[in-house]
Amino acid sequence: MGSFTNAGPRVSMPDRPNEGSEKPMSALQTKIKVSGLNFYYGTHQTLHHIDLEIPENRVTALIGPSGCGKSTFLRTLNRMYEAVRNSRAEGVVLLDNEDLLQMDVTELRRKVGMVFQRPNPFPKTIFENVAYGLRLNGSGGRARLAAEVEASLRRAALWDEVKDYLQKPAWTLSGGQQQRLCIARALAVKPDVLLLDEPCSALDPITTGKIEELLFELKNTCTIVIVTHNMQQAARVADYTGFLLLGKLIEFDESPTIFRKPARKETEDYITGRFG
Amino acid sequence: MSVRSSIKTPGEGLQPVRPARRRGPRISGGLAHLLTLTAACTVLVIVGLLIYELYANSALSRSKFGWNFLVTQTWDPVFEEFGALPFVYGTLVTSALALLIAVPLGVGAAIFLAEMAPPRISGALTFSVELLAAVPSVIYGLLGIFTVVPFLREVVQPFLRETLGFLPFFQGPIYGVGLLAGGVVLAIMIVPFIISISREMLLAVPGDQREAALALGATRWEATWQVVVPYARAGILGSIFLALARALGETMAVTMVIGNDPKISASLFAPGYTIAAVIANEFTEATDDLYLHALVELGLVLLVLTIVLNGLARLLIWTTIGRRTEHAG
Amino acid sequence: MNRPTQRKIINGVMLSLTGVCAMVTVSILFSILGYLVWQGATSVSWSFFTQLPSPVGETGGGMGNAIVGSGRLLLLAALTGVPIGFLGGVYLAESGDKGFPFLIRYAADVLNGVPSIVIGIFIYALFVRPMHRFSAIAGGIALGVMLIPIILRSTEEFLRSVPDSLREGALALGASKWRMVATVVVPTAMRGIVTGILISLARVAGETAPLLFTAFNNRFWSTGWDQPTSSLPVMIYTYAVSPYEDWHRQAWAAGLVLLTLVLVINVTVRMVLSRNAPAQKG
Numbered sequence: 001m002g003s004f005t006n007a008g009p010r011v012s013m014p015d016r017p018n019e020g021s022e023k024p025m026s027a028l029q030t031k032i033k034v035s036g037l038n039f040y041y042g043t044h045q046t047l048h049h050i051d052l053e054i055p056e057n058r059v060t061a062l063i064g065p066s067g068c069g070k071s072t073f074l075r076t077l078n079r080m081y082e083a084v085r086n087s088r089a090e091g092v093v094l095l096d097n098e099d100l101l102q103m104d105v106t107e108l109r110r111k112v113g114m115v116f117q118r119p120n121p122f123p124k125t126i127f128e129n130v131a132y133g134l135r136l137n138g139s140g141g142r143a144r145l146a147a148e149v150e151a152s153l154r155r156a157a158l159w160d161e162v163k164d165y166l167q168k169p170a171w172t173l174s175g176g177q178q179q180r181l182c183i184a185r186a187l188a189v190k191p192d193v194l195l196l197d198e199p200c201s202a203l204d205p206i207t208t209g210k211i212e213e214l215l216f217e218l219k220n221t222c223t224i225v226i227v228t229h230n231m232q233q234a235a236r237v238a239d240y241t242g243f244l245l246l247g248k249l250i251e252f253d254e255s256p257t258i259f260r261k262p263a264r265k266e267t268e269d270y271i272t273g274r275f276g
Numbered sequence: 277m278s279v280r281s282s283i284k285t286p287g288e289g290l291q292p293v294r295p296a297r298r299r300g301p302r303i304s305g306g307l308a309h310l311l312t313l314t315a316a317c318t319v320l321v322i323v324g325l326l327i328y329e330l331y332a333n334s335a336l337s338r339s340k341f342g343w344n345f346l347v348t349q350t351w352d353p354v355f356e357e358f359g360a361l362p363f364v365y366g367t368l369v370t371s372a373l374a375l376l377i378a379v380p381l382g383v384g385a386a387i388f389l390a391e392m393a394p395p396r397i398s399g400a401l402t403f404s405v406e407l408l409a410a411v412p413s414v415i416y417g418l419l420g421i422f423t424v425v426p427f428l429r430e431v432v433q434p435f436l437r438e439t440l441g442f443l444p445f446f447q448g449p450i451y452g453v454g455l456l457a458g459g460v461v462l463a464i465m466i467v468p469f470i471i472s473i474s475r476e477m478l479l480a481v482p483g484d485q486r487e488a489a490l491a492l493g494a495t496r497w498e499a500t501w502q503v504v505v506p507y508a509r510a511g512i513l514g515s516i517f518l519a520l521a522r523a524l525g526e527t528m529a530v531t532m533v534i535g536n537d538p539k540i541s542a543s544l545f546a547p548g549y550t551i552a553a554v555i556a557n558e559f560t561e562a563t564d565d566l567y568l569h570a571l572v573e574l575g576l577v578l579l580v581l582t583i584v585l586n587g588l589a590r591l592l593i594w595t596t597i598g599r600r601t602e603h604a605g
Numbered sequence: 606m607n608r609p610t611q612r613k614i615i616n617g618v619m620l621s622l623t624g625v626c627a628m629v630t631v632s633i634l635f636s637i638l639g640y641l642v643w644q645g646a647t648s649v650s651w652s653f654f655t656q657l658p659s660p661v662g663e664t665g666g667g668m669g670n671a672i673v674g675s676g677r678l679l680l681l682a683a684l685t686g687v688p689i690g691f692l693g694g695v696y697l698a699e700s701g702d703k704g705f706p707f708l709i710r711y712a713a714d715v716l717n718g719v720p721s722i723v724i725g726i727f728i729y730a731l732f733v734r735p736m737h738r739f740s741a742i743a744g745g746i747a748l749g750v751m752l753i754p755i756i757l758r759s760t761e762e763f764l765r766s767v768p769d770s771l772r773e774g775a776l777a778l779g780a781s782k783w784r785m786v787a788t789v790v791v792p793t794a795m796r797g798i799v800t801g802i803l804i805s806l807a808r809v810a811g812e813t814a815p816l817l818f819t820a821f822n823n824r825f826w827s828t829g830w831d832q833p834t835s836s837l838p839v840m841i842y843t844y845a846v847s848p849y850e851d852w853h854r855q856a857w858a859a860g861l862v863l864l865t866l867v868l869v870i871n872v873t874v875r876m877v878l879s880r881n882a883p884a885q886k887g
Binding site: 306308309311312313314315316318319323325326330333380382384385387388393401405406410412413414415417419423464467468471495496498524527528532552555556559571575578579583 | 624690
Binding site for chain 2: 078080083085106107108109110113114116118120121122123124132133136137182185186189
């Protein structure tokens with residue numbers, strides 16, 4: 001991690017498109033409002049009183065050292081922790097004014113989709129992978145299904161590469177293509193929020209770049225929350241960044257601020273690579 | 277056994293000072309190699325001998341009847357007319373019936389144990405199921421005669437005749453023993469195998485497959501049935517084949533409840549006969565060579581069937597385990 | 606009813622159904638075994654263990670000879686099957702995957718899948734016919750042949766689970782390959798290997814079919830190894846299919862004894878195995 005000696009104490013910020021036209025935070029809508037979130041595995045508390053507002057149609061990144069709770073936090077947003085025994089979440093997490101901790105979980109997961117660290121396509125065809133989520137609640141006819149699958153594959157920038165091979169099994173795709181397939185699969189149900197848990201950690205730099213470009217496009221129609229251990233990725237991709245340490249949210253602000261002028265010493269130590 | 281106690285400390289027991297030999301085994305090494313190699317070859321020899329003996333001791337029957345043996349319906353030791361069909365029929369019917377009963381029950385229970393049950397319950401039940409697979413066949417036969425057969429005779433078969441009696445399967449006199457009894461006892465015997473192997477196959481499915489389905493909004497059942505089970509499908513099928521191979525070769529339990537009648541009948545209430553059962557019953561009474569050879573030929577048929585099935589089963593199971601490592605990349 | 610609710614209902618129903626499947630199978634199996642215990646317990650007595658079967662039609666008598674007979678057959682089976690299975694397993698564990706070892710493995714799998722009645726035919730042709738008699742030798746060897754593939758595969762598995770780091774440690778100290786195997790690998794895996802042998806012995810102890818025309822049966826004490834020998838499973842079978850009430854009673858008792866033996870071995874062995882698994886896998 002401590003490889004910033006040449007670049008100086010601050011992470012250099014790339015030029016960001018349309019920077020001037022972004023609204024200041026106060027005028028943004030909040031998509032997800034987290035209030036007092038505590039999380040427990042058994043008696044062990046892993047998240048401590050998190051308060052956070054995730055803005056709509058922006059990319060929010062969560063960074064922090066291993067074990068700081070960023071993945072745990074991400075998974076509370078679509079309640080994936082419920083598969084693990086003895087885990088529970090306390091607090092209020094409002095998704096558009098509805099507490100997602102209380103709402104019906106299958107409905108929640110239609111609104112909040114997830115892409116995992118390693119590509120995990122189903123052992124079905126490319127078409128069937130994308131169609132899976134659509135079929136769950138009734139597909140509404142072959143033609144409509146095919147149109148939706150195409151639209152999702154386009155949004156994931158995969159359509160041109162697979163349009164002639166939709167009936168091929170998904171595992172024949174390369175790793176990067178598989179991950180974009182998983183993104184298409186998640187997008188097919190048209191979620192409001194897309195959660196990405198270190199989506200590029202298993203991929204090469206070129207593919208990573210493609211996926212990051214994707215996120216720029218997607219945020220226009222979707223709210224994105226991405227967990228990453230790669231700070232430069234966060235700096236490149238995210239509008240807002242949150243820094244977690246030992247289960248607490250230390251700082252949350254616009255990315256340029258976090259990476260150039262962090263308010264907290266812990267944040268600064270992490271950014272400059274003094275630990276973690 | 278702790279690792280530490282089994283490794284000698286350097287120098288203890290090893291020749292001191294002598295330089296390590298790189299080429300050529302020591303005498304003791306050579307002897308050990310020879311011994312193990314001999315043992316391994318013995319296995320080959322046994323298998324070869326087995327096939328040879330079966331082949332040689334069925335010669336009279338094979339030359340007399342040829343391939344017709346497999347499709348002839350008569351089994352008449354007096355007039356020396358031997359045909360395998362009634363036994364093949366009985367074997368297949370009882371096995372098919374056993375599968376029909378045991379597969380839904382077994383796969384359903386495996387799904388419960390692998391996906392639904394809390395770990396302690398799952399562990400305890402799995403342990404019990406594996407113990408049940410160790411119960412000897414003759415004990416299932418014993419229980420079959422005195423519990424299953426009366427139950428079928430008094431309760432199940434009359435009920436079936438009343439409700440579904442228009443079907444040819446459920447017509448005819450009720451004895452208790454018969455094809456249905458054979459199928460039920462076999463089902464009871466193979467269910468533990470299906471549960472235990474299917475459960476392992478389900479547990480071998482990578483966790484992130486299930487997570488992906490849940491994350492898309494699937495219910496627990498949908499994630500299990502639409503994603504996890506298909507992923508493990510080859511292995512589960514393999515477990516069914518293995519159970520079937522076991523059912524085909526099953527001798528004692530079926531012999532005790534099948535009724536021992538070499539006839540082909542559409543009704544499940546009728547007594548029947550399986551290959552293994554007729555060999556068990558008539559082998560020591562075979563008065564002349566042709567009779568004996570016919571029985572051995574039946575054994576040969578059974579052997580071929582089980583080898584083929586076992587081969588298919590292992591292929592299927594390896595496919596599932598192989599898929600898992602491929603996906604994890 | 607809209608689709609999401611429908612899906613929820615299906616979810617609940619199917620999940621419960623799988624639970625029902627599990628309960629049904631387990632309870633059927635346990636209840637019929639419970640019946641065996643009840644029936645058998647009322648019939649077991651001291652005379653059961655010590656007396657010979659009484660003449661046909663008379664009540665009383667026991668299965669002393671069958672119990673001893675089973676013991677002798679198992680002994681012979683172990684003497685023939687264990688060395689071959691164990692040594693063969695060692696050979697396979699220290700060999701590669703292709704070529705000759707692959708052939709051996711395949712042969713062992715084939716042998717494992719052979720129906721037990723066919724093994725009986727094989728031994729009949731090989732021993733009973735030439736000797737012109739049924740004998741304990743034939744029966745013991747038949748059971749031994751069944752033991753071989755089971756012991757072979759389980760020995761191989763346990764040996765393979767010994768971590769390579771142990772092997773390398775011994776080799777680096779100058780041990781030759783087979784010395785390393787004999788002094789390091791085998792002792793490490795020994796507990797597992799022994800449990801594998803015990804489980805397989807428990808399995809063949811209950812086998813009936815291969816004995817039907819090899820060891821046959823005997824209503825008296827067998828004196829030599831070349832005479833027909835009684836055994837528990839064969840007695841159970843003979844008595845169960847007979848028309849005599851008293852014999853049925855004795856069949857239950859024998860069934861209980863056999864089942865107890867088999868289950869006790871299995872339970873003990875599995876508990877020992879699960880307790881030690883972490884130490885083995887290193």
